[in-house]
Amino acid sequence: MALSQLLSSSSRSGNRLKSLSSAISLRHPISTDTTPITVETSVPFTSHQCEVPSRTVQTNAKELLTFFRDMALMRRMEIAADSLYKAKLIRGFCHLYDGQEAVAVGMEAAITKKDSIITAYRDHCTFIARGGTLLEVFAELMGRQAGCSRGKGGSMHFYKKDSNFYGGHGIVGAQVPLGCGLAFAQKYCKDEAVTFALYGDGAANQGQLFEALNISALWDLPAILVCENNHYGMGTAEWRAAKSPAYYKRGDYVPGLKVDGMDVLAVKQACTFAKEHALKNGPIILEMDTYRYHGHSMSDPGSTYRTRDEITGVRQERDPVERIRKLILSHDLATEKELKDTEKEVRKEVDDAIAQAKENPVPDSSELFTNVYAKGLGVESFGADRKEVRATLP
């Protein structure tokens, strides 16, 4: 840690120090330095019916290195999931989030665990950001007992109640009314917290979204609707699906903000702004301009409706992990080698989790019937031989 402090405190350390650090590098340093660093977001924000948050963001070495590590972890996890799927250890649907990590990480950095997040089926990384473990992810993907939903949910049904992560939903758009319901409950119980309801550019055309938005605006609910616009609704480009692809403006009377979703600091800034806004003024829409490298799901190659050049272009110019890497290197917060070591560590973590998950047993057959109903007030289903009738007041 002394090394990194040396590195960060002296603004432009000479090559000597750098070579010294690389020679001595044993443990990878996560800097605990919190001296503020000022960075500008890649592009300014554009807003609809509200004022624009500042383009200048305060951050520090610790935060940036945490961002890097988290995003690298998510990236590695998704790529590992890809291989597992091809090895037929993961079946059914698997929607991968690589390319969009900045949204999950930036959002988490702006809020607390008291705020709620609900999202659609591309939920692996959001689950990790909310505090889920890699073992839970891989075990659930492979349908094992240690999974976060005990193997009964699958890729599209990750939930973490204790950190207010409400999933994990397969039907496009159905999570948005749920999210507004979460916001309603927060208002009802006076929680002073907000709900982020995430959906995609495909779901932005669902009627229930506008219904829920209307009710949220009417009742002043602290709901923040976040459109993760990766420009493709499965195989349909946004301009072929939406007459008005300016999703942040489609709230009409609800203010909106357009954010570069590949820039984790911009996401963090926007979410902080949105949380403040929602607690005072009711709902707001955030449009995250982001991109997914994989296809819609594992059955979609992702190249029939877009060119490989486009994909590699985005990867070269806008990749969120690369952006942070460049930022860290340019501010000398860590060396190239240290970052590579972080990535190696992360890779090892992921591999360990996969190995552990593979050892985990599949759910017992009795689990088929558990959790269909919650017990309470005479609610168990008895067969034809039910021996007694129960009706006691709780």
Next chain:
Amino acid sequence: MAAIFQGVGAAEALSSSPFNSFDSNKSIFSPRRSFSVRKGASFAVVRSDGTVNLNLKGRRAQQLISNAVATKADSAAASSSSKPGHELLLFEALQEGLEEEMDRDPHVCVMGEDVGHYGGSYKVTKGLAKKFGDLRVLDTPIAENSFTGMGIGAAMTGLRPVIEGMNMGFLLLAFNQISNNCGMLHYTSGGQFTIPIVIRGPGGVGRQLGAEHSQRLESYFQSIPGIQMVACSTPYNAKGLMKAAIRSENPVILFEHVLLYNLKERIPDEDYICNLEEAEMVRPGEHVTILTYSRMRYHVMQAAKTLVNKGYDPEVIDIRSLKPFDLYTIGNSVKKTHRVLIVEECMRTGGIGASLTAAITENFNDYLDAPIMCLSSQDVPTPYAGTLEEVTVVQPPQIVTAVEQLCQ
């Protein structure tokens, strides 16, 4: 169509028969009833002034009373004040249950169209908005899909919303939310979230409401795993089931009936609930088990009067719990009588009767002396014309004929 039944305060003595249960015939059948479905047997004739001439041995033709008490015989007319409990209409019983639960638990809230300031389209939530405020009794816009979804989302955090569909048929718009989110979230989250929501509303065939407003959704919802369905039929069980549904940790769909809201009954003053999974024995008997629920209970009870006159002894069970079935009560009855007749308002195809027939056949086939008969509504959209509408649902004469056939 709200005021179907006029509550008659003083109960006329219909005393000696222990099963003079059903007497609200006067209004369920329109006075100009023609009984075009008569099958040659003698049956009750409803005259235009609403009185029923029953061929009762040793009893005079009596004025019908609208007191649709299931099993109790009202002995004296005037002593209503000295009797325990209080008298009210079914919608008032629902309101009482709802109000008591909202008093008891601040997490209970009501969401629906016109439930607040308007007081509810069937007056079930009348007065609640004034008492509990706008945050607990919420008027929603006409957006069933989203406000049902919002109720489910709120329930995930521990709130206990009561969602009202103004007519059950409108909940078809929220089918995705009810099926996928409401029913399945407890399972797909591995038990992390419970959805203690109540979804209620009036359904069933009313008085010439037209096809779209006469839906019986219990047949569509019955295969959704993870929900419970109950149907109320008397003020007593309406209040009890409402309270139990609110207190239950599971999502419960409470089916009310448009034509039963003005039934009057005396219910206990003290706090009580009805078991959500239990069937109600309306009239014990020996010869045949008649299983029914909701409005058809009253048609059955009317038919029962005729049957008794003819010497039959039907056992009438109001199954109340549509999912899961109370196979214990039903099974015991089947073991006793060996003949089963199901009378339901669902359509023949894929209705509650169809599932119940399958369940009884699977479990009690050895006890049956005859195949199960199931009388259901016709598989047609409910027509507007009154005469046609009558024919789509099961009428008491058909029930009488069916029992006679079954008991040959």
